[in-house]
Amino acid sequence: MRVAVGVRVARCGRTSTPIVGVRAVATMGRLQFGRLSSAWAGEAADFTPLLSERLDQLGAALGVDLASVGRSEVSTAGGRRIDIVAQDTEGSEFVIENQYGRADHDHLTRGLAYAVASHAKGLVVVAEEHRDEFKAVARYLNDLREADPDRGIAVWLVEARAVRVDESPWAPMFVVVVEPNDFVATVEQARTLDRRRLGDLDEFWALFTDAELEGAAREVVERWAATGHRWHLGPSQIALEAPGPSIRGVRTVVAIYADGRVQVPFSAYAGANSGIEIPELTTSAFRQEADALFEFNASERQARTSPGWLTPGKVTALLGFCSRVAAAYAHGIEQGIES
Structure with missing residues (x-):
């Protein structure tokens, strides 16, 4: 009980x-x-x-x-x-x-x-x-x-x-x-499981059972890192990060799972974790575009795509979305957005 x-x-x-x-x-x-x-x-x-x-x-x-x-x-x-x-x-x-x-x-x-x-x-x-x-x-x-x-x-x-x-x-x-x-x-x-975090990228890549999905995820992570952005590992996923208004100075952009799912933290964009809302990421227009890209139903707060979503053909679109989120975070820092 x-x-x-x-x-x-x-x-x-x-x-x-x-x-x-x-x-x-x-x-x-x-x-x-x-x-x-x-x-x-x-x-x-x-x-x-x-x-x-x-x-x-x-x-x-x-x-x-x-x-x-x-x-x-x-x-x-x-x-x-x-x-x-x-x-x-x-x-x-x-x-x-x-x-x-x-x-x-x-x-x-x-x-x-x-x-x-x-x-x-x-x-x-x-x-x-x-x-x-x-x-x-x-x-x-x-x-x-x-x-x-x-x-x-x-x-x-x-x-x-x-x-x-x-x-x-x-x-x-x-x-x-x-x-x-x-x-x-x-x-x-x-x-x-949540208490155990992956030790390095090799452990994350070892979780994949589909070579195509792994290749797409690798390309996203490598291109994201090449632009100077960060990432961190969870128990079964990798989270892409960017500088943004928060105590740590960085915020999660999206998370990628080994089955090809992508999690988009809409509630975090709205300040659920940091207490700091990013206005550009909470508009109806932004949500509609995200729903169209990730095939969501417009109601999820912590939304995950269906397994196998992240194919090689969606890498560029995903990185474009991530860059847009990172730019909104950067704009928040410039504007001095606070909770």
């Missing part, structure tokens, strides 16, 4: 001005639990909008790196509304339904219908309590997904409470009560 809470649930300290000769008295805050309605009066008016802006807290409970901000009150084809549609760092969609009190059939079926229609990666239902029969349904759906990962929908049931220390602001505490069967192992494997 994973738990995520938006506030520290314990606090200890000492008096700030101890009296000479007298031992400072330790203090301890009192943890309070409350119903969601006690903390946020309106479910649709208060809780949903706030949750949509703090999805990283919910993601911590799920074990999913959700983008911190999602879309709320999303209309469906049938005239209904989905509470929140979020994305993980790879651009996969997660449908989130939340409600006060005990979860009902309406939220579960509405969320599931939208998740199936939109080919979402997962459905998350947040409520203060989940019925046993709903838990059984969620486990059944997760069993189906395990048998057919390409067609199944991963389902999380999450119970939420409001917590605070003394008179501090209320914060949500999320407890996952049902999750996909294979998800915990998958998350731990991914975290283990």
